[in-house]
Amino acid sequence: MLTRIQILTRTQIFSFSLGILLISGCDFIKNADPSLLVSSGADLFKAATLSDAEVQSMAKQAAEHSDTQSQIASSNSQYAKRLQLLTNNLSDEDGMKLNFKVYLTEDVNAFAMADGTVRVYKGLMDMMDDDELRFVIGHEIGHVKQGHSKKAFQAAYTASAVKKGIASQSNVAGQLADSQLGDLVEKVVNAQFSQSEEQEADDYGLQFMKTHHYDAKSAVSALKKLASLGGSHGGFLSSHPDPGKRAERIQAQL
Template identity: 55%
Template sequence: MFKRFTSICIAIALTQTAHAFDLGAMVNAGKDLTTAATLSDSDTKKLASEASVHYDKDNSVAPVSNPYAKRLAKLTRGMKTENGLKLNIKVYLVQDINAFAMADGTVRVFSGLMDKMTDDEVRYVIGHEIGHVSLGHSKKALQTAYVTSAARKAGGATGNGLVALTDSALGDLTEKLVHAQFSQSQESDADQFALKLMKANRYDPKAAVTALRKLESMYGNDKSMFSSHPAPGDRATDLEKQI
């Protein structure tokens, strides 16, 4: 169904372009793209929250009684907040090997990834995704996606600093957030963040390496395939030196 980079920390998990959106207006209109490019933290969280709510509607979220949900709740027991941001971590019952986080604290892990990884390996992936949020990468990705979508705005200005989007533009925005691609330096920084989180919580830091090695075994370590993104094997080697 897919095969492309995703926000998953490894930047190599091939993910499905999830289902089509039919969304209503999400934000009030602002004046121009310059305004859209300078979203406040409040605006960013609002957009991320609306996007994640609608994305949940188009994917199968595991109920609390589901074995995947129970496992995730157990392994994330120590991951309730990050820098004051409340985390909302759930499982999508989708067999893609994927995970993502948004600026409002939304974290979604796909059941396909959980099938392939141990608890500590899943913790590493989640830690990396949280790293993108904590380090501001997710906000920058949202700004970029929002400006692109705002170019197709429909409506006037109300002065609230946000541009009203058509349903198609809003769907496009949400897809870009979920499938955000980060730079090599951002991926490396998020790796470092995840490793520190693993050590601070006394999780096995070697799981960061084994998670990347698993992805390398599934998808290879071809640098040309990943463009500016570091290949999983190279990232595993870098992390291994720090353990």
């Protein structure tokens, strides 16, 4: 799982790119694929300077890739129908056009991306009532609107560039580096946000509930349900720390 990293300055990236070239000395440079080494250095520079438009474009591609790798609920599925009903007035949120789909997996999870993609997992829908799901959706949109998802893309892009630089020494590893899109999806969807970022997303989700006149108390019950799973469950919990404490914090605000 990808941990949150600081955005590197241009000087740091240049130094790090140079380090990739020199880390294994002359043997590394002699055995490496020069085109991949140059490409990885360029990617490191690009990671730190990704514009909002570039992140949105990458998010769209990543979401499309994720959809091809997932079992999506058909339009006549009870899950798709339910999600459509509870999001029928959420086509546009805070200037971002949203599109929704259900992944038919038992994982308790959901994610949103900068292009407006929102994906909700069957396992989460089975656990939550409608307003609790709406809070989770608002929370995930909050990660996008507060810039957390952009940082996750920058971190994932940086990690991919590092892998490409090191992987350029072998064909097998190089093939892994070529599957950059799938790597981005995995790292962004499973990105671990800091506690302060989670609180910002919770606050956004709570305001989201109030703005749309949903039951704001459902934010508390949603987090308590997640807390009841304990540390034995992956997915949403693995990247969203201390849901019990977050529930208490929101309860205090209410």
